[in-house]
Amino acid sequence: MTGYQLSSKKRFVEQLGEAGLIERISKKFLVDKQTITVGAGEDDCAVIDIEKAKGGYKYLVVTTDTVQESTHFPTGISPFQIGWTSVAVNLSDIAAMGAHPFAFTVAMGIPSHTETAFMDEVVEGIEKCASAYNTAVVGGDITKSKEFSLTGTCFGFADKPVRRAGAEVGDLVCVTGSLGNAALGMKLIKKEMEAPKRVEEAAKMTLFQPMPRVKEGIILADSGLVTSMIDISDGLALSLAELAKSSVVGFEIYEDKVPVLSEEIRSAWEGDFDLSMYGFDLRELAFFFGGDYELLFTVDAQVIENEEVLEMLKREVKMSVIGKVVSAEEGIYFKTGEGKKKEKMEIKGYQHF
Amino acid sequence: MTGYQLSSKKRFVEQLGEAGLIERISKKFLVDKQTITVGAGEDDCAVIDIEKAKGGYKYLVVTTDTVQESTHFPTGISPFQIGWTSVAVNLSDIAAMGAHPFAFTVAMGIPSHTETAFMDEVVEGIEKCASAYNTAVVGGDITKSKEFSLTGTCFGFADKPVRRAGAEVGDLVCVTGSLGNAALGMKLIKKEMEAPKRVEEAAKMTLFQPMPRVKEGIILADSGLVTSMIDISDGLALSLAELAKSSVVGFEIYEDKVPVLSEEIRSAWEGDFDLSMYGFDLRELAFFFGGDYELLFTVDAQVIENEEVLEMLKREVKMSVIGKVVSAEEGIYFKTGEGKKKEKMEIKGYQHF
Numbered sequence: 001m002t003g004y005q006l007s008s009k010k011r012f013v014e015q016l017g018e019a020g021l022i023e024r025i026s027k028k029f030l031v032d033k034q035t036i037t038v039g040a041g042e043d044d045c046a047v048i049d050i051e052k053a054k055g056g057y058k059y060l061v062v063t064t065d066t067v068q069e070s071t072h073f074p075t076g077i078s079p080f081q082i083g084w085t086s087v088a089v090n091l092s093d094i095a096a097m098g099a100h101p102f103a104f105t106v107a108m109g110i111p112s113h114t115e116t117a118f119m120d121e122v123v124e125g126i127e128k129c130a131s132a133y134n135t136a137v138v139g140g141d142i143t144k145s146k147e148f149s150l151t152g153t154c155f156g157f158a159d160k161p162v163r164r165a166g167a168e169v170g171d172l173v174c175v176t177g178s179l180g181n182a183a184l185g186m187k188l189i190k191k192e193m194e195a196p197k198r199v200e201e202a203a204k205m206t207l208f209q210p211m212p213r214v215k216e217g218i219i220l221a222d223s224g225l226v227t228s229m230i231d232i233s234d235g236l237a238l239s240l241a242e243l244a245k246s247s248v249v250g251f252e253i254y255e256d257k258v259p260v261l262s263e264e265i266r267s268a269w270e271g272d273f274d275l276s277m278y279g280f281d282l283r284e285l286a287f288f289f290g291g292d293y294e295l296l297f298t299v300d301a302q303v304i305e306n307e308e309v310l311e312m313l314k315r316e317v318k319m320s321v322i323g324k325v326v327s328a329e330e331g332i333y334f335k336t337g338e339g340k341k342k343e344k345m346e347i348k349g350y351q352h353f
Numbered sequence: 354m355t356g357y358q359l360s361s362k363k364r365f366v367e368q369l370g371e372a373g374l375i376e377r378i379s380k381k382f383l384v385d386k387q388t389i390t391v392g393a394g395e396d397d398c399a400v401i402d403i404e405k406a407k408g409g410y411k412y413l414v415v416t417t418d419t420v421q422e423s424t425h426f427p428t429g430i431s432p433f434q435i436g437w438t439s440v441a442v443n444l445s446d447i448a449a450m451g452a453h454p455f456a457f458t459v460a461m462g463i464p465s466h467t468e469t470a471f472m473d474e475v476v477e478g479i480e481k482c483a484s485a486y487n488t489a490v491v492g493g494d495i496t497k498s499k500e501f502s503l504t505g506t507c508f509g510f511a512d513k514p515v516r517r518a519g520a521e522v523g524d525l526v527c528v529t530g531s532l533g534n535a536a537l538g539m540k541l542i543k544k545e546m547e548a549p550k551r552v553e554e555a556a557k558m559t560l561f562q563p564m565p566r567v568k569e570g571i572i573l574a575d576s577g578l579v580t581s582m583i584d585i586s587d588g589l590a591l592s593l594a595e596l597a598k599s600s601v602v603g604f605e606i607y608e609d610k611v612p613v614l615s616e617e618i619r620s621a622w623e624g625d626f627d628l629s630m631y632g633f634d635l636r637e638l639a640f641f642f643g644g645d646y647e648l649l650f651t652v653d654a655q656v657i658e659n660e661e662v663l664e665m666l667k668r669e670v671k672m673s674v675i676g677k678v679v680s681a682e683e684g685i686y687f688k689t690g691e692g693k694k695k696e697k698m699e700i701k702g703y704q705h706f
Contacts, residue, residue: 018704037412038516043599044449044584045414047514050407059390060406060413061398064458064506066496096397105417107460107504112706141504143419144706151460151494151504153417161400163391231397246396351371353465353497 011116021110021119021142028123029137036103039138046105046138053102057157063093068109068149074207075189079118081208083125086150089233091133091212092293096231098221099158101135101214106152109145122150133214162221164246167228167298173251173323175296176216178259179236180282181206182291198268206262210293216317220297223309229297235290235349240332243296250330253323253345260286290350298325364469374463374472374495381476382490389456392491399458399491406455410510416446421462421502427560428542432471434561436478439503442586444486444565445646449584451574452511454488454567459505462498475503486567515574517599520581520651526604526676528649529569531612532589533635534559535644551621559615563646569670573650576662582650588643588702593685596649603683606676606698613639643703651678 013021026041033039038047054060067073067086077085087104094101106126110119130137135154185207187193188200195203213231220226228247232239236258240251260282295317301324303310313319333342366374379394386392391400407413420426420439430438440457447454459479463472483490488507538560540546541553548556566584573579581600585592589611593604613635648670654677656663666672687696 014706016706018706021706038514043514043517044446044582045416045452045509045514047450047511048413048415050403050411050413050510053413054403058403060401060403062401062456062458062492062506062508063398064460064492064504065494066460066462066498066504068462068496068498070499071497093397097400099398103415105415105506107417107419107506109419109421109462109502110706139415139417141418142706143421143502144424145419145421145502146423146500147498149462149496149498149502151417151419153415153458153460153506155415155508156398157403158400161391161396161398164396229397353367353369353371353374353463353495 012112013110013114013116013119014112016116018142025123025140028127031136031138036136036138040140048103048138054157057159059158059161061094061097061099061156061158061161062153063090064151064153065089065093066149066151069147074186076204077208079121080125082150083122084129084209086152087126087129087135088210088212088293090152090154091135091214092210092231092233094154094156095212095214095217096229096295097158097161098217098229099156099161100218101133101154101156103136103138103155104130104152105139106137106150107141107143109143109147109149111146111148112144114148133212158221160221162226162229164228164230164243167243167247167249167325169249169325169327170301171227171298171325172301172303172321173253173298173325174319174321175232175259175294176213177294177318178262179232179292179294180260180285180289181262181265183285183289184261184265186291196268196270199265202262202264202268207291212293213295217295219316220295223313225299225303225309227298227300229295232292232294232296233290234351235288236296237287237345237347238349239296240345241347244328244332248328250326250328251323251332252326252335253333255283255334255336257320257322258286259320288348365465366463366467366469366472367465369469371495378476378493381480384489384491389489389491393493401456401491407510410512412511412514413508414447414450414452414511414514415506415508416443417504417506418442418446419502419504422500427539429557430561432474433478435503436475437482437562439505440479440482440488441563441565441646443505443507444488444567445584445586447507447509448565448567448570449582449648450511450514451570451579451582452509452514453571454486454507454509456489456491457483457505457507458492459490459503460494460496462496462500462502464499464501465497467501486565511574513574515579515582517581517583517596520596520600520602520678522602522678522680523654524580524651524678525654525656525674526606526651526678527672527674528585528612528647529566530647530671531615532585532645532647533613533638533642534615534618536638536642537614537618539644549621549623552618555615555617555621560644565646566648570648572669573648576666578652578656578662580651580653582648585645585647585649586643587704588641589649590640590698590700591702592649594700597681597685601681603679603681604676604685605679605688606686608636608687608689610673610675611639612673641701
């Protein structure tokens, strides 16, 4: 598996048998029995006390997402990070609704010759990501398969889930955090460019172990000012296109306002960095690549007049205003600075087919 | 895919693109917007109004299960039946809790060269099985993968979910329906034996398009007499072993009371059928094979004295009493007729590893 080896005395999952493997995995996932009456590996289904689980929330939100060897595991990712990622990509969808994650199930496709130690680390990664975001792993399934895959399903609760539809002309277009970090990591792995070691480590960390913006999604939903939201898993351009389609609007994007590369990466890069020497630019990293798992959202423009809220959002969700909502007829385009020409945005990014 | 071809002018999913494929699939899954505010393909998550969905029920039950090409698709299964099966195997777990299924998500691993027509039939199978059991398909995911796979996650509601733990010494051991039909289908496909065409068709139908015992599970739970329950997906022996372990009991099984092969198959078999001529027996089909998706359960022995309830259970859930619960120390054994010797049951069946 991804070139990973633990010791010379290998043990493989097939030696444990199905029952042994389920038992080994299940005991890692302990749950609060007051709310989750039946947890992973205990019965045909997990059983959750609805009233205790939902608290005062009105809506249950559900999402499912798969990560697998041939598509999602960049060279160098650890088994822990594979497990982590399978939870993180699902939590990112929960975050995009502004919802509170609650429970997670994971169906694992496992080749026979997978090492037990590899599985243990995958399971550790799943557990650590779930518990970091107050999410209980309540169930799962194991299947022998040709390639390693993890399909997660995540449940959460919300009172006012933020939809993709809802952006109005005049709203501000915003993102959380910074973009292009995962793309940079991928370019470094593929040796398409070079960078100082600290830059490489930070960029790979974004790629290998994404931090879904769950807290940020909740703060944004609670602000009452957010009119639409989506996560940026496949690059900013594709996410803008999805949001535009759902909300039936267009976007004017100020390229120079898009936060490309994290502070950590920028400060670690000694001296100037000029990506054009490698034949690509910052736009390519932020708009057309993906893997950053930040949130793209629109807010009512009145937020600008409310300095207190604006400061809170900049501080708590690291919000950057990157454009404004225009009519659907105008489409999605770049416009940098007043008086400059509009340039139609190419809609491309990571797509499975 | 499984040798399936529709026409000489093939179209493949890669020609549709990811967005096109999601749109094509999502529009097949219509939901009641009063309860499911956001359905498949509409947003980052599905959104469900909890109060409206759960009605008066106290517990949410959740299960996840994968079916995939290399493990679960017997020769001759149609794409419709592959889709159907992905829902049915999950519903069988919901049935085993005596719960009411409500919603389903499906993550699809799709090789690039999958025909669009094949996918359409898979989706049709998913939709038809879900709606046959009052279950809404509320979300999904598509990933390009090496082998075709469908990971379903099903959730439902229950007031008193029936656990695997709960069987008491003296309870009766029972099953729904008949066993060995899917195993017979597999033996016929593998040409390990021969049978009349009608027998072959009926046996293959059980194997290709399982009918989860959802209604039966609910009736059993509602009866208040069932002390433990599990589905029989991997053969009766393994399910007995699981139930014994969870309930900390043993089982005395009357082999001649186990309903092997359906009425339909028995009546279609002209004259006597003697499986021993093929080198195996009915025990092998019913106990050690799997694929029937019936329910195994224990009931309070007082049901015998309540003729009305007993008749109802025999009629409505096609219940057969196949043994009784004994102490854990006694283990699991065959005993046929009074005075006969006990014979320890071998615990084997379908296992992934």
